[in-house]
Amino acid sequence: MIEKAEAIVLKTLNHGDTSKIITLYSREAGRLKLIAKGVRSPKSKAMGLFQPTRHIQVIYYAKATSDLQLFKSGELIDGFFGLEEDFDRLTLAQVMVELQDRSVEDDESHPRLFQLLVDSLSRLSNQEISPAEAYWFFHTHLLRELGFRPHVGHCSVCREALVEGGSLGNGTSQLECVKCHQPGQGSVFVSGVVLQAIQGLLDINWSEREKTTLNARERRSLWDFLWQFTFHHIESVRGMKSLKVLRQLYG
Ligand SMILES: [Zn+2]
Structure with a gap:
């Protein structure tokens, strides 16, 4: 046929x-x-x-x-040719397609995921849009569409609001507050400002968003959180080739 x-x-x-x-x-x-x-x-x-x-x-x-x-x-x-003139944008575009490749099952139509990828590549190739911003929006919404929406509002142990930030232990996808969290190897601490930024990425439509303003350290912890959270849910993402290049750019 x-x-x-x-x-x-x-x-x-x-x-x-x-x-x-x-x-x-x-x-x-x-x-x-x-x-x-x-x-x-x-x-x-x-x-x-x-x-x-x-x-x-x-x-x-x-x-x-x-x-x-x-x-x-x-x-x-x-062709999203705007990507080809900019190494950072091109790298992020490669991370997007590789992440999509490893996260989705074969033969399962999901038009919203398709549209998210098209819109995100288009934003990434637009020089007026912050590349990290376009990427974070893609990654958080991909997680949500796959049923892995990060819950960043409350401590998973005591349910207190994570105003002061929270920590993600190695091998878990649940955030814990400063009082409940037992610091260990591979814990990622995410400040309240960063958690709010993640919530904003998830809750506010692209067209209504304002640019996320985070300092270099906060941006780094947002990246760390996204990957640690994703590794927990989608094991094969750990082996992504483009991730090595991304780490050189942002970490
Ligand atoms: Zn707690």
């Missing part, structure tokens, strides 16, 4: 002499794997389509019994 999908390229892998296996996140079918035959030959028109982060439309032959479908043709919707 011939199918059509709108998708973001998550990753590609060379196959044989001239082919590629492409993993996409599509609006219609969620995570989708296509084999594009002959696409690496110089004559192929589809060559430029398959860079990770590209927004494309594809036509492919689908077989219900296979998890690898056959690419027929495609066209570019948006």
Whole structure:
């Protein structure tokens, strides 16, 4: 059966002499794997389509019994070319697609997650928008869509409001207040200001938001919190290649 999908390229892998296996996140079918035959030959028109982060439309032959479908043709919707001039933005875009790739199940359509990824890549390629801000919004909303919304309002032990901040122990996703938390290796302390920023990311629509103002230390703890929290819920995220580059930028 011939199918059509709108998708973001998550990753590609060379196959044989001239082919590629492409993993996409599509609006219609969620995570989708296509084999594009002959696409690496110089004559192929589809060559430029398959860079990770590209927004494309594809036509492919689908077989219900296979998890690898056959690419027929495609066209570019948006290359997010603003990313290519800026190393930080490009790195964050790669983290976004790799995180999406590792967090979602195959064959499960989730149009809101697709739209979140498209909107987030578009913001990231806009030089007027803070790249970290665009990234944090993506990451917190991805967690929420996956059912892992961080609860940053109260201590998980005594239920007191975390006005003064809270700590996330290693191997847990529950924040504890200063009184309840037993400091240990790998604990991440997040100040009240940072917890409020996370709450704001989750609760306020992008269009109504004001820029998060955090100092360098607070920004670092927000990054640490996001990753520690995510590692707890999605184990395979620990092995992300782009995370190493991100750590050089922010940590
Ligand atoms: Zn407590």
